[in-house]
Amino acid sequence: MSIIAVPHVPTSVLSDAWRRCIGTSEMHLALRRDYLESLELTQAEIGFDHLRGHGIFHDWVAVLRQYDVAGHAGTRYSWTYLDQIVDAYLEVGIRPFLELGFMPDALASGDRTVFWFEGNVTPPRDMATWIALVQATLRHLIARYGRDEVLRWPVEVWNEPNLPEFWLNADQAAYFRLYEATARAVKEVDADFQVGGPAVSPGADGWFVPFAEFVARNDVPADFVSFHAYTTGPAQHVPFGVYQTLRHPSSLLEQFATPGKLLAGTVLEGLPQHVTEFNTSYRPDNPVHDTAYNAAYLAPTLVGGGDVVDSFSYWTFTDMFEEQGVPVSIFHGGFGLLTHRQIKKPTFHLYAFMARMGTDVLARGEDHLVTRDADGRVTVLAWQPVGGTDDPAEPEQHTLRLSVPVARRDGSAPASAYVHRSVVNGDDGNAFTAWQRMGRPASPSQRQLDALYEAAEPRVTHHAAAAVVGDDGVARIDLPLTLARHEVTLVEIDPVTDETPAWLDDARILGR
């Protein structure tokens, strides 16, 4: 194992594309306590900028209400739940990434729905009424939250129109009509709104150029391009679950980069690229989401995604998610960083570790990222590189060794550094493993939950490392790291200022 000499001078600033957005299922779930406590925890330990959820126009949010009673007939917009939802977002410091979707029954042209919660996926029966709904909603949001705030919320038109489950017949022309009408409506409310699409799922490369041509031809507003990325194969079903093959992790970054390449030379070239959903599996019932493997697999994506796109939004922050009905078990392969009742999964920690990285990048490799803060703290994120289904199994452990520069805020060299390491792998920081060992209790008792919360916390170790000044005048510590299978680890290194008084002698603690 060779030693990687981490440079003393930063090579770049760490992109925060990884934290610009996080996903959630139906917006109406944000009325729930467990959901909001999960969001608060997520914001406290990670801190995302935006939250993108489906169903702002689902009838369970109930924005569009029609009446015909006692001689009074008409449409009424109702903000009872939408305001509660958005209030709750802002209360914990996260902004909506608006996705305009699901069709209110009263406005739908058909009764085709998707998922357990029956989101209507048909085009509007009447485009003018749709436009009125969109504009009333945006105007209300501006009135309630202020223009400065609301203009920071991107507006995405519909979700995955390339799939017949989400858009009747996956009718591209119909989507483009919806997009055009909606984008113009949004800009009419305020020309500074950022509007975009086409929000397609993986496998829709054929949509980008036509979309660009359409907006060019018709001079339709488009401020960003959005799409999704997943890397699993077809679902192999079992009751309440699936298994799936998984491609190599590099395929995620390739998916991120593709639309930008396809759009080169079109009017959409150079626009912000938003991956408005990504994950390993696109299924909310694949146990891979609960594993340390999932975290190790995604580590290079979080580190490198900002090179190719402007945001990439993990789908989703919580297991509160009802597409396939209400989950029957606390761990059930849900997308969440957190389970119901807020047990942290390994991928939660991957994100929390990213949130503890510094601002300046000192080094990046296939198994590590090293950053530094203004106050001299150096942070190392390291992981075991893993492959997909077809790769050979990863070894039981992975090692790397870094030579890490350390300096105090004032530039002076410390004699030693305090090294604080947080570990997540198949055993440590892994409540899923503990839960398996408990016998997989579907609805754990409070005692079991308490044990799971403890098991979910990363293992913490610490030591003092001597700093040695090299020929280049830079003080460095030696940092050999051994990672267990599927491990993701965070190392925080602080230059020590020794305050030990001269008279202290720990050997005398027992008075000898």
Next chain:
Amino acid sequence: MSIIAVPHVPTSVLSDAWRRCIGTSEMHLALRRDYLESLELTQAEIGFDHLRGHGIFHDWVAVLRQYDVAGHAGTRYSWTYLDQIVDAYLEVGIRPFLELGFMPDALASGDRTVFWFEGNVTPPRDMATWIALVQATLRHLIARYGRDEVLRWPVEVWNEPNLPEFWLNADQAAYFRLYEATARAVKEVDADFQVGGPAVSPGADGWFVPFAEFVARNDVPADFVSFHAYTTGPAQHVPFGVYQTLRHPSSLLEQFATPGKLLAGTVLEGLPQHVTEFNTSYRPDNPVHDTAYNAAYLAPTLVGGGDVVDSFSYWTFTDMFEEQGVPVSIFHGGFGLLTHRQIKKPTFHLYAFMARMGTDVLARGEDHLVTRDADGRVTVLAWQPVGGTDDPAEPEQHTLRLSVPVARRDGSAPASAYVHRSVVNGDDGNAFTAWQRMGRPASPSQRQLDALYEAAEPRVTHHAAAAVVGDDGVARIDLPLTLARHEVTLVEIDPVTDETPAWLDDARILGR
């Protein structure tokens, strides 16, 4: 106005039938934050024993799950949401009053549903599967919460089977079959469960004797009799609301008493009587619920209900209620003691005032209740007597005058009493009135909410009243009370122990 001399010796102990139960709509709403904050507030300021809600078996709680995948087929019970709901109840010190109802789709014999949330109201397709569901649920609850706890939760079979909206064809024979199978199933789980019915709505006097005869004839377990009481006439619809006539308040107590009278001489004679729902209007969109009138109207019911029944459960503690869809406005005539976002209505205060009454009853009248605590505190609840729709309008004010005995804990007579009064009427403690004056904002801004919270608090006044020892050796204060229209008022009277030092002289505060 004559003076009412309140006796010095208690006449009875105050019944707590009024606080034994409170209602709520669908149990799944207890997953919501606003709901749980509302429940916490209700428990902090009132403190009910039980909470009765619909829909434990509604598919949105998702207890019954069936599967047939990859060669595995069967039934699975899922406690994911039910446990979260019941955990949350117990966390704030309230117990479920179990109402077994709505039929899971997988078990329903038809597709007839009720209300916006589509509760299935058809009998089980297969009684054995129903029994298995009921027993699995009760056994799970005992395993999770302990036998001692769960046996304190009454079990009521279905809701309002006399109405075709709630039970297919209002088929009495079919209900009796369901009741018999269910009651036997419950007792098989534990013979100490308290099970009962028939949970009928008003206007079902014809159900009681047949129900008694049925359980007698078939030796079916029945531990209590349950039914509902409302006093409004037919709904006069407007969009998102109704108006209704209202009978005299005394009709509520009459409804409470009727089943007990009808059942005299049957095997059900003498069983506990539970009014598992009552209110003025049975509609969740009648503005009467938001008024001070509603509180004044119900005051005699809260005071007197314990004379005739064992519990009577106000329907409901919160406006979070979706039978007619999601409410379009913060005030909308909902049943709740609290609106969405927890604005207190006058009837909330009526209950909160009851919760501040003492243990011993000193006096009761058509416009007052006087109690005393062990520590000498005397509490007066007073209200303006109101009639129903057909009565003449109540006068602008109502007066009464009490001569109230005051004594310290040790029996000694104080020279004065501290009199602390809390007032709710059309202006004071009335956010509904404030909201009307604001222009009825459907979804108020935070500033408006803050003003509404302030406006919702009772007006507080206080004075010191001189105590005079009468011929009977009892010290009394004179308490003349003037109540505004529709007022409910609470007066707390504490004997004063004067700690004023000899040297104090308030006339010298400005140094003169």
Next chain:
Amino acid sequence: MSIIAVPHVPTSVLSDAWRRCIGTSEMHLALRRDYLESLELTQAEIGFDHLRGHGIFHDWVAVLRQYDVAGHAGTRYSWTYLDQIVDAYLEVGIRPFLELGFMPDALASGDRTVFWFEGNVTPPRDMATWIALVQATLRHLIARYGRDEVLRWPVEVWNEPNLPEFWLNADQAAYFRLYEATARAVKEVDADFQVGGPAVSPGADGWFVPFAEFVARNDVPADFVSFHAYTTGPAQHVPFGVYQTLRHPSSLLEQFATPGKLLAGTVLEGLPQHVTEFNTSYRPDNPVHDTAYNAAYLAPTLVGGGDVVDSFSYWTFTDMFEEQGVPVSIFHGGFGLLTHRQIKKPTFHLYAFMARMGTDVLARGEDHLVTRDADGRVTVLAWQPVGGTDDPAEPEQHTLRLSVPVARRDGSAPASAYVHRSVVNGDDGNAFTAWQRMGRPASPSQRQLDALYEAAEPRVTHHAAAAVVGDDGVARIDLPLTLARHEVTLVEIDPVTDETPAWLDDARILGR
């Protein structure tokens, strides 16, 4: 009573000099829970910028430690408590206004102390050690809280050196030496610190010009001028209390203005003027502080103080104050806006009302201030003008009548305004009165405290006022105000946007 026509166009921006600083006794009290909860409440409802307290170098904060043990001798600076104190300040959003004072015993030249807590008031035995202490403290604060933060904390040298109780012999020359050494030491740490003095009590007009001459002559740094203002006469003692005469309220503003006038033509002319303490009485045991009179008396000072000084700091925000020993009773004439256990006094509400005023001043008079916010809300602060001891008693009530312009954010005229009034006087919002009526319990029971908290809240009333468009095209409402004796009242006026649907008819609520 004539009608005051409030102009539609703002005359000025409301100064926030009134909120720039608030006082507190000894800094070590900030280790206490009740203190910190009081501070949090104060910040939530008022929101001051800075907090000035005595005793940063008092031995109870224990910054300076000396040792001579086992052959090791020296000085050690200890931040154990100081860091906890300042952490707690910043946690609730308030910054220290540093007052360098009380002499650590180890550094004192004598044993003269002041007050129950025995603050040493003698000059340093050795100026170099004092300078080292000051500089170590400032350097530590910068290291812990950051330079940007700490440079926003003014540094005042000592407290009331003109009084022999606070500075040995009130020796002016000695103070000037201390000031010079300290100011130079502060600037040596960072030239951008703002340092000032002489922090004199009322009656020290003779100090200002000599101070100016001294700093001019010696080229000593001085960035601001500080002094105190109180308006009471000599103390007439009773046990645990005093009574005092009180000058007219205008004398406060005169005291504020005097040093600036005296310093005209000196090098200190034009420097910021900080009234680092003011109140009616300078005694922590004068019941005037607990009264509504105190609030009415100070209203014109809060409104007008910003005209003449840059900050004026009410002495103090809490009754937690031990100069005369631990208070023996919940109300005891303490300086606090809040009592122990956080009962709000009338003067708390005066400040809370100020915090609800808008940004733009529309009108100011001897009994009122009218402001408007960007969103159209107009706020009126009104009070009964009161005199001092020698004035005739104020009448039972005071009336004024305003014609108030109302307009929506977009400039349009509303048909009506929602008028929300908060009232504090001898009865309303007055726990002191309630406490007197309770018999002045020195240490109230929880029940009594609950009643006091209720009694301490302002009375809230509301109505809708019709807006009439005048000849000038401006919509106005008529606002007649009747104030009770010693009343301070806040009126918030919001233009109404009427959302009442056409079909609503409140006359039908009972179904008629």
Next chain:
Amino acid sequence: MSIIAVPHVPTSVLSDAWRRCIGTSEMHLALRRDYLESLELTQAEIGFDHLRGHGIFHDWVAVLRQYDVAGHAGTRYSWTYLDQIVDAYLEVGIRPFLELGFMPDALASGDRTVFWFEGNVTPPRDMATWIALVQATLRHLIARYGRDEVLRWPVEVWNEPNLPEFWLNADQAAYFRLYEATARAVKEVDADFQVGGPAVSPGADGWFVPFAEFVARNDVPADFVSFHAYTTGPAQHVPFGVYQTLRHPSSLLEQFATPGKLLAGTVLEGLPQHVTEFNTSYRPDNPVHDTAYNAAYLAPTLVGGGDVVDSFSYWTFTDMFEEQGVPVSIFHGGFGLLTHRQIKKPTFHLYAFMARMGTDVLARGEDHLVTRDADGRVTVLAWQPVGGTDDPAEPEQHTLRLSVPVARRDGSAPASAYVHRSVVNGDDGNAFTAWQRMGRPASPSQRQLDALYEAAEPRVTHHAAAAVVGDDGVARIDLPLTLARHEVTLVEIDPVTDETPAWLDDARILGR
């Protein structure tokens, strides 16, 4: 290493003498926020019954006030702080263990004081005034908190009267006079109070028989015997600290048992024995308190103390303690289970582990305690046995191996058990070690504190252990334990009920 077969049938019920009481320094410290948050944390994770602190009559609590002003002279009792203190105790569910002590200056016969906080240790100048003070205090407490509550608070007379530092000249006769007067005064208030003494420090064996003879001779009330136990030798001073030798841990239990033996045959024989203070070192600045060694050393005392005494009270729960002045560093050898700012020390975890033990004792040995709960959970507390100063160094690790019976609540044998282990030793669960490695920052930054909080949590590991049914029909798991130097470990063993569905196959998670 032999295998210890843990019996299936309990041998005894676990005594809770270890949790009946915990110590704290001066009662006035309970006004502080950090203190109360520390107490809340202690109660949440451990849960003691009583809290014993010095100084109820110290002038900083200020109960006794005398005045002579304006012709009014007298004594006033003031409850301002005492009520806040006791309110705060009860709020977190802990009761006072009253220690009547330090003499108010106004009542003292001399000016001899002890410690930085200057507690007066002289007898009362006038016994009648002392009696009045004691009785007024007890009567006030009964009036405020109720007789039932207050009678559960033992009353101890003075503290360590055998030491001249704490009682003038250590005058035994004078103490007996004080005891007699006080005990009679207490019983006069309520004969059901439990009163006791003599509260002596170690080395006062000569006090017990004379005390028994005195109370017998004079028929003085005595309901319990109290005394202290410490095992360190003389202090070897360094600045702000000491080192001390330490006797073998068994000497603690010997000290606990001695007074009971000495009192055999006296009137005090058989009375409850309360060790109202114990610890390793009696110094608040000995670093031994901060170590894992301290926890391992005390483990046998916690396990066995209940055999010989009725309570033994660790001195103290928090480092907030000012006998030697304000501590200069976050770790400073304080007595506390918690440091300032609530960093948990190893001994905190020892207590928290004890609080997680079950009700029934299955086994006890020199390095382990095994218990079981009604629900089948088996809990093992294990520790490395350590000696005192003179013993040879403990080895790097310690091993033991248990064969642990496991059964479900219903008695059935599980196929496996979930084994959850919490580890505290020199590295794990040891913020003191982390702090040393950081360079011993005296006042850590928030970042350092966050790292210390993480480092302070026990390391958690878990595994599933197969259960094997033995010849005796009892299912057992094999539990080999390796403990690091100075380790204290908790193992919780839950019988598994396997809910794994038939269709799950973790080998398929990657879809293979």
